[in-house]
Amino acid sequence: MTTITQLRAFLAASTSGSFSAAGRELGLTQPTVSELVRKLEVEHSLDLFVRTGRRLILTAAGEELFPWARRVVEGADGADEAMRSLRGIEGGVASFGVLRNAPFYFLSDLAERFHQKYPNVRTRLVGQNSVEVADAVRSGTLEAGLVVLPVPDEDLDVRPLMRDEVLWASADPRRTSSPMTIAAIPAAPLILYDAYYGWTDPTRRQLADRAQAAGVRLEPMIEVENIDSALGLVARGVGDTIVSTAVTRHAMFPAGVTTTPFAEPLYDVIALVTRRNAVLSPVTAELARMARRTILRMRDESGVDAAIGESDT
Incomplete structure (x- = not known):
């Protein structure tokens, strides 16, 4: 040979x-x-x-x-x-953007794991909405990050890792007894999170694009900043919301809340973004590798949609 x-x-x-x-x-x-x-x-x-x-x-x-x-x-x-x-990693700063819902994707202990492996490296994990993570990577404020697509990809290299189905969630089992349609959303008491980012949030943007194509106007009854608050309101029967499959598998998902898919399936695509033609510092490259492996392992172990052909290497 x-x-x-x-x-x-x-x-x-x-x-x-x-x-x-x-x-x-x-x-x-x-x-x-x-x-x-x-x-x-x-x-x-x-x-x-x-x-x-x-x-x-x-x-x-x-x-x-x-x-x-x-x-x-x-x-x-x-x-x-x-x-x-x-x-030879003995110092430096690793800067990386993570999903605002990082705990649901087993990313909450990423900083601890990285610190245990490289105790002399300063770690800067920034949890933002995906649009802001993309902007920060594009401007060089962050070297790399995880986002939910779609985001503006000008000057970015985008590497999709996992597709996670988005579901309709309600405490009223009658409203999850059959797949949810876009046309039926206005009749439901809608609660949405990411209030600050509004319809620029990637998941909400997908929903809004579909509603517009169907001639439907979406007006949430309540908007809150984080998913925990939205799920708390849903659990108390105040209204319904949308969640990814990863969220429903987490221990924090409230008992008594049921889910159903959309009649036309809706997906969050998790992707790794870096600035086009940029070379990551060794410390951030290693942090990005660990985050990527975490997402791919979750995809393989928990059975979420594995349609994206990315191997854990």
Whole structure:
């Protein structure tokens, strides 16, 4: 099997033009480099160099291998550098935006877990509405963050991780006995959270877009700032609200509140956002990796919709 060491020898010989120069570059003897390349040629029954004259010349097979070899070696070097950076994390500040409903996505202990692993790193986790997280990442105030889509994606790289269905929640089982339709919402006593952000909130925005397309006007009876307050009102029978599946699975979800899906399913898509073409600091890159793995693990373990093809790697 082809090894990284063989590919390094091949690349060094290709760029330097001789096995002697390649040996000096790699800290190996000329015979060692020559033997590494020879084994690569024997393994594939192909000549990679024309060995005539004073300088090595790539054959057609060598020309074909060169870009692939460079890609593999650069990838291995990048992985090594990343591991060295993580092993050497001894300070700095990790800045990361998290969902305002972070406890429902098992993110509430993220700071503690990160601190235990990297005790000398200052951690700045900012819980905001997704629109503000996206704006903060775009402006550089935060390096990265988790958001619910849709958000304005100008100058952002958006990496969807998990799709979580949004449900209708009520303490009156008659109002959850069948799927909720957009047309039926105005007849229900509607309670919505994220009052400060209003219809710019991504989940509410999706709901509003559907209502507009159906010719329906949505006017909440009560608006509060956080989901806990909304669920408390729902549990007391004051009105109904919308919640993601992750919320209903949490121990904080009130007993006696029932849910039903929308007739046309509605989803929150959780995504990782970074500034386009920006390189994350090692500390924030590691924090983002931990947050991403938490979301993917939740998706896989709790059975929420796994339609987005992102593996936990």
